[in-house]
Amino acid sequence: MTKRTPISFEFFPPKTDAGAEKLRIVHQELQLLNPEFFSITYGAGGSTRERTLAAIDDFNGKGTPVAPHLSCIGDDKARIAELLDLYKVQGINRIVALRGDLPSGQVGLGELPYAQDLVRFIREHSGDHFHIEVAAYPEMHPQAENLDSDIQRFIEKVQAGANAGITQFFFNPDSYFYFIERLEQAGINIPVAPGIMPITNASNLIRFADGTGAEIPRWIRKQLQAYGDDSESIKAFGHEVVVKLCERLIAGGAPSLHFYSMNQIEPTRQLVVDLGLN
C-alpha cells in the first residue's frame, strides 16, 4: 500500500467572538481528516498578536499540533523572544517563520528585516527546540529581482536553520517541480509542501493572486470569468482544477500538502476526501 500524503491546514485569527466560535467548529471538523498540524497566521509588526495567541490557546493541546506563524518585519527581537519563550512553555515545537509585509503606513523594517534573519534569531534564542518552516515561491516572490536570486534567498533560509518549506499557492505544477529540481541541484533536500488554495470565488482568488504574485493561468481565469455569478459552476470547476493539481503534485513526489482553508470547512474537506487523503 502506498503511504498517504500528509496534510496540514492554515487558519487566520478571527476578528470577532462569532468568528472564533465558528473557527472552533471548523477546527473540530477538519481535525477529523487527521492533519499533521494546523498553522495560524500572524500579522506583520505584531498586528494580530493578541488574536493569534487567542487562537493558539483555543487549539493547542486539542489533539493536532498547532504551528504559530511568526513574522519579523517591523518587530523587535525582545518581543519575538517573548513569543518564542511562551510557545516553548506551551509545548509548541513548530513555527512558520516569515518576513511578513508591513501594514500600509507603517515604516521601519525592525531588527530582523528578512525571514532568514528571523530563522537565525530563533536558532540563536531557542536552539533546536522548534521545527521551522519557511515560505517558498515557485513563481517567485513579487519583490524578488529574479527567480535565481529568490531561490538563493530560500537556500539562505535553509542554511540559517529552516527545516522545511511551504509554498505560496500556484496552479502550474511545473513551477513547483522546477523549484524543487533547482533546490536538489544545490544540494538542498528539505521537504517543501505545496500550498493549496481552493477555488470558490473568482474575484477573491484574483485579488489574492494579485497581492501575492501568484499566477492564475489564462484558461482558469477566462473560465471563471465566463461563469459570472454562477457560484455553483465556479465551485465545481474550481474543485476539479484543484483536485487535478493535487494529483499531479502527489504523483510527482510532493512530500505533503498544506491547504489554505480560509477558515472554512468546505471546500478543503471535499478536496481531501476526493483525493483519498483523510
Ligand code: FAD
Ligand atoms: P523573505 O524570505 O525574507 O523574502 C522576502 C523578499 O526579500 C523576497 O523577494 C526575497 O527574494 C528577498 N530577500 C530575502 N532575503 C534578502 C536579503 N538578505 N537581501 C535582499 N533581499 C532579500 N505574512 C504574514 O504577515 N503573516 C503570515 O502569517 C504569513 N504566512 C504566510 C505563509 C506562507 C506559507 C506564505 C507562502 C506566505 C505567508 N505570508 C505571511 C506572506 C509573507 O510574509 C510575504 O510573502 C512576505 O512578502 C515575504 O515573506 P518571506 O518570509 O517569504 O520573506
